[in-house]
Amino acid sequence: MTDPEEMTHPEKSEAHLCAGGRAASAPLLGHDSEPTLFELSEPGRRAWQLRTTKVPEAPLEQLLPEVHRRGAPPALAEVSERDLVGHFTRLSHRQFSVDLGAYPLGSCTMKYNPKVCDEVASLPGLADVHPAAPASCSQGWMALLVELEEALCAITGMAGATLQPAAGAAGELTGLLLMRAWHEAQGQPRRKVVIPDSAHGTNPASVTLGGYETVTVKSNARGCIDLEALRSVLNTEVAGIMLTNPNTLGLFEEDIVAIAEAVHEVGGLLYYDGANLNAILGVVRPGDMGFDIVHLNLHKTFATPHGGGGPGAGPVTVSRHLASFLPGPRPRRVDPGVDGVGARYEWTTPQRSIGRVHSWHGNALVLARALTYILVHGDDGLREVAERAVLNANWLRKRLSGTFDAPYDRPCMHECVLSAVSLKRRSGVRALDVAKCLLEEGFHAPTVYFPLTVEEALMIEPTETESLQTLEAFASACDRIVARAGTPEGAAEATEAPRTTPVRRVDEARAARSLVPTYDTRR
Amino acid sequence: MGGYTPHTKSEIASMLGFLGLSSVEELFAAVPPALRLAGGTGLTPGAPEPDVLAHIYDLAATNRPVGRDLVCFAGGGAYDREVPAVTRALASRSEFVTSYTPYQPEVAQGVLQALFEFQTLVARLAGVEVANASLYDGAAALVEATNLALNATGRELVWLSQGVNPSWRSVLQTFAAGTGHVVVEIPLVAGSTHWSSVVPGGPVAQGGAPGVVVVAYPNYLGCLEDLGEARALCDRTGALLVVAFDPICAGLLRSPGDWGADVVVGEGQPLGMPLGFGGPYLGLFACRSTHVRRMPGRLVGETVDVDGRRAYVTTLRAREQDIRREKATSNVCTNQTLMAVTAAIQMGWLGTSGIAEVALRSARGAHYCRKALLAVPGVEPLVSAPIMSEFALRLPLGADVLIERLADKGFLAGISLDDTYTDARRDGLLVAVTERRTRAEIDSFVDSFTKALR
Numbered sequence: 001m002t003d004p005e006e007m008t009h010p011e012k013s014e015a016h017l018c019a020g021g022r023a024a025s026a027p028l029l030g031h032d033s034e035p036t037l038f039e040l041s042e043p044g045r046r047a048w049q050l051r052t053t054k055v056p057e058a059p060l061e062q063l064l065p066e067v068h069r070r071g072a073p074p075a076l077a078e079v080s081e082r083d084l085v086g087h088f089t090r091l092s093h094r095q096f097s098v099d100l101g102a103y104p105l106g107s108c109t110m111k112y113n114p115k116v117c118d119e120v121a122s123l124p125g126l127a128d129v130h131p132a133a134p135a136s137c138s139q140g141w142m143a144l145l146v147e148l149e150e151a152l153c154a155i156t157g158m159a160g161a162t163l164q165p166a167a168g169a170a171g172e173l174t175g176l177l178l179m180r181a182w183h184e185a186q187g188q189p190r191r192k193v194v195i196p197d198s199a200h201g202t203n204p205a206s207v208t209l210g211g212y213e214t215v216t217v218k219s220n221a222r223g224c225i226d227l228e229a230l231r232s233v234l235n236t237e238v239a240g241i242m243l244t245n246p247n248t249l250g251l252f253e254e255d256i257v258a259i260a261e262a263v264h265e266v267g268g269l270l271y272y273d274g275a276n277l278n279a280i281l282g283v284v285r286p287g288d289m290g291f292d293i294v295h296l297n298l299h300k301t302f303a304t305p306h307g308g309g310g311p312g313a314g315p316v317t318v319s320r321h322l323a324s325f326l327p328g329p330r331p332r333r334v335d336p337g338v339d340g341v342g343a344r345y346e347w348t349t350p351q352r353s354i355g356r357v358h359s360w361h362g363n364a365l366v367l368a369r370a371l372t373y374i375l376v377h378g379d380d381g382l383r384e385v386a387e388r389a390v391l392n393a394n395w396l397r398k399r400l401s402g403t404f405d406a407p408y409d410r411p412c413m414h415e416c417v418l419s420a421v422s423l424k425r426r427s428g429v430r431a432l433d434v435a436k437c438l439l440e441e442g443f444h445a446p447t448v449y450f451p452l453t454v455e456e457a458l459m460i461e462p463t464e465t466e467s468l469q470t471l472e473a474f475a476s477a478c479d480r481i482v483a484r485a486g487t488p489e490g491a492a493e494a495t496e497a498p499r500t501t502p503v504r505r506v507d508e509a510r511a512a513r514s515l516v517p518t519y520d521t522r523r
Numbered sequence: 524m525g526g527y528t529p530h531t532k533s534e535i536a537s538m539l540g541f542l543g544l545s546s547v548e549e550l551f552a553a554v555p556p557a558l559r560l561a562g563g564t565g566l567t568p569g570a571p572e573p574d575v576l577a578h579i580y581d582l583a584a585t586n587r588p589v590g591r592d593l594v595c596f597a598g599g600g601a602y603d604r605e606v607p608a609v610t611r612a613l614a615s616r617s618e619f620v621t622s623y624t625p626y627q628p629e630v631a632q633g634v635l636q637a638l639f640e641f642q643t644l645v646a647r648l649a650g651v652e653v654a655n656a657s658l659y660d661g662a663a664a665l666v667e668a669t670n671l672a673l674n675a676t677g678r679e680l681v682w683l684s685q686g687v688n689p690s691w692r693s694v695l696q697t698f699a700a701g702t703g704h705v706v707v708e709i710p711l712v713a714g715s716t717h718w719s720s721v722v723p724g725g726p727v728a729q730g731g732a733p734g735v736v737v738v739a740y741p742n743y744l745g746c747l748e749d750l751g752e753a754r755a756l757c758d759r760t761g762a763l764l765v766v767a768f769d770p771i772c773a774g775l776l777r778s779p780g781d782w783g784a785d786v787v788v789g790e791g792q793p794l795g796m797p798l799g800f801g802g803p804y805l806g807l808f809a810c811r812s813t814h815v816r817r818m819p820g821r822l823v824g825e826t827v828d829v830d831g832r833r834a835y836v837t838t839l840r841a842r843e844q845d846i847r848r849e850k851a852t853s854n855v856c857t858n859q860t861l862m863a864v865t866a867a868i869q870m871g872w873l874g875t876s877g878i879a880e881v882a883l884r885s886a887r888g889a890h891y892c893r894k895a896l897l898a899v900p901g902v903e904p905l906v907s908a909p910i911m912s913e914f915a916l917r918l919p920l921g922a923d924v925l926i927e928r929l930a931d932k933g934f935l936a937g938i939s940l941d942d943t944y945t946d947a948r949r950d951g952l953l954v955a956v957t958e959r960r961t962r963a964e965i966d967s968f969v970d971s972f973t974k975a976l977r
Contacts, residue, residue, distance in 0.1 A: 360801025
């Protein structure tokens with residue numbers, strides 16, 4: 001069979017020259033720091049313009065009793081619109097992003113964010129709806145939320161959902177409170193939650209806030225849960241287990257069926273941390289693995305996007321026996337109409353609801369973006385996402401296996417965890433230095449020093465949206481970095497990287513020691 | 524599906540070949556075959572963007588947004604405020620939109636500096652020394668504030684004014700199931716928190732000394748309470764004072780810090796975010812510097828790089844979940860950074876004079892509107908305390924009925940008050956007026972309101 005497409009060979013050393021994901025060409029005009037908004041401020045300057053209202057101009061004294069009035073308006077900043085635009089545009093030039101280049105930050109799923117979702121989020125028919133508008137004025141929103149709930153249930157193999165949690169950690173805590181309410185309803189409150197030693201930090205932090213004690217179970221030599229170790233901590237005090245599958249090493253928990261059986265046998269529940277759901281979309285569902293509660297990170301898996309650190313969305317889906325505990329109010333389709341026409345929606349609160357977990361209905365515009373992403377991809381497209389994410393990660397794992405150590409040298413899922421232990425021993429160059437050198441090469445760094453179970457960890461998640469050329473360029477950059485570390489001068493240079501970024505390595509100790517959290521705290 | 528993945532067929536073949544595999548299915552060898560989905564998820568196949576957009580447009584068309592369709596007099600924590608083109612344009616720059624938590628400060632100075640400026644602006648509004656880089660929403664900020672206060676005092680009792688937004692109180696009760704905190708709600712009398720009901724001999728059950736006293740300013744009914752009383756209560760009991768404030772009203776009002784708040788929380792939506800059916804919004808969190816090491820979430824600090832240039836970095840990281848795990852001050856990781864950046868831009872646009880002007884115009888509109896509505900036969904004030912830009916009325920009929928009638932006339936009349944405020948008759952209506960409401964809109968609203976009550 002002949003294919004018109006030109007074959008690209010990973011061995012091609014010049015491939016990085018045409019990689020779209022490398023940002024080393026990003027223009028920067030200088031190395032001065034950007035003044036703060038406060039330093040740009042000039043008394044008397046302004047940007048604001050407000051509507052002409054013709055409302056009678058009652059004097060302030062008639063409106064507010066003196067005891068409630070400020071002495072002077074709060075000093076914000078006084079800038080022109082032009083200065084405001086210049087300032088924040090220059091700040092944006094000091095910021096790496098997915099749109100600029102590859103961002104293989106392990107565990108964070110920094111995939112390309114389709115622009116169509118931005119358009120959806122700015123539609124007046126969605127963006128300008130008041131959250132307290134009566135149901136008669138928000139039927140479209142309620143239909144959208146129900147459609148998303150149903151899609152997330154289909155993807156995870158669950159029976160009911162809440163869209164209220166605003167991020168993954170909020171979803172975790174919601175899930176743990178569901179677990180607590182369920183055990184209490186069985187008349188058997190419990191005290192402990194089991195998590196593996198490779199878990200994200202949010203898991204144990206959420207366990208504490210859920211009123212439980214964390215029991216850590218160690219991983220075996222294959223990087224998975226040690227089944228015997230797990231069995232030894234399971235008893236009727238255990239409310240459940242929180243698992244990420246594939247786990248934070250990018251490895252599928254092969255014993256998941258036995259794990260589920262063991263936990264269920266003592267009356268515990270299984271909680272699925274959806275951080276790594278991207279790996280298994282359309283391939284296998286948490287519900288089929290035996291999980292009872294699932295949270296999803298829509299900003300990761302469904303590209304809603306990450307917003308510099310949020311907003312996210314952390315919906316929770318649950319199996320049938322937990323649905324009556326879900327947070328409320330939930331949107332519900334009370335009349336399906338005919339072919340969707342004439343459908344009617346109402347708010348309802350589940351019978352044994354744990355209560356609200358958000359001021360309103362969740363990060364609604366994020367939810368609308370996620371539904372759009374899901375509909376564009378569909379059943380086939382979501383599976384393709386998982387396939388290509390896993391393909392990319394494995395290709396990179398193998399390609400880099402001679403460059404770094406591979407503590408778990410077998411096929412991975414959507415991300416791979418490598419280690420710079422040998423490099424450090426040989427040259428003194430650490431995972432942190434590799435990360436900083438990669439910034440200089442025009443890539444965002446992988447996650448480093450996580451999971452905690454791997455020394456000098458480099459956790460790389462290329463995602464499905466990076467091309468083979470970008471992967472090769474990234475791998476070539478890693479090769480160059482390691483090769484340069486071969487000489488004492490090169491190794492010394494690596495510890496001084498990056499040199500070409502807006503700032504170089506920052507003094508984190510000083511930031512914590514002499515804390516300056518606001519402009520007014522500066523000396 | 525869309526063209527978001529770049530792989531050509533030959534590239535896939537070549538990559539599989541490099542891995543020694545003959546099919547994509549083999550990539551999933553670690554997944555037990557019995558668990559694998561045979562028939563797909565049941566979702567429809569992927570559709571092209573224009574088709575999906577058409578579907579979303581259809582859904583959006585069955586909503587009634589504020590603007591031309593509905594003139595907005597609803598608030599309750601979500602306000603129809605002026606958001607200029609410049610805020611939307613800057614906040615939608617993809618460098619801010621498509622980055623993540625600034626783990627690599629050398630390439631994240633844009634977000635870090637914007638957050639540093641946000642923290643400064645919020646601290647100035649709140650009148651305390653330090654603010655964090657955001658939480659999910661007002662409710663989440665309240666939950667974190669009570670956690671901070673109860674950790675600081677080693678107590679478990681919360682005295683919570685019913686002047687605090689009912690949804691936030693509900694969220695606090697939900698999370699108290701996990702922490703074991705005891706929340707005692709203190710009723711309003713005539714629009715102000717009836718603190719004397721919790722002093723010895725009062726009607727509300729005691730449970731020892733409170734670790735935290737929570738009050739809203741303005742409160743949910745739009746009223747301005749004398750916070751001196753709450754402060755004195757804290758001084759007497761050793762509790763910390765948490766004040767829930769509104770960042771726009773703060774343009775005119777005495778700051779919570781000036782009243783003696785230890786922690787200040789708020790909903791940041793009025794600082795440049797669209798109504799968006801309730802999210803994404805912005806949890807504001809500020810406190811006295813003495814509590815900075817107990818703060819939840821991200822905090823950005825100024826420092827220098829190795830060349831001595833000014834630089835910013837997330838700091839006091841040892842508080843956070845990825846370092847401290849089960850002993851962290853909070854479980855928050857992803858927060859609402861893009862909303863914080865948006866708020867920094869909006870506060871830059873408003874400036875010192877603008878925030879005061881927006882607050883003043885809102886207060887003028889509210890007082891004008893309230894006076895006119897109170898002249899409508901059958902309408903009475905629900906409470907008597909002074910108000911700022913939102914107010915509560917008692918109607919001669921159920922508020923939900925009036926809201927539906929006025930929606931037919933093109934007005935979102937307000938929010939129906941729950942029975943905390945109005946007993947079972949549900950005849951209380953909460954009306955908000957912002958700087959965007961014109962005299963003509965208010966006059967027309969009052970006219971339709973009068974007719975709807977006939």
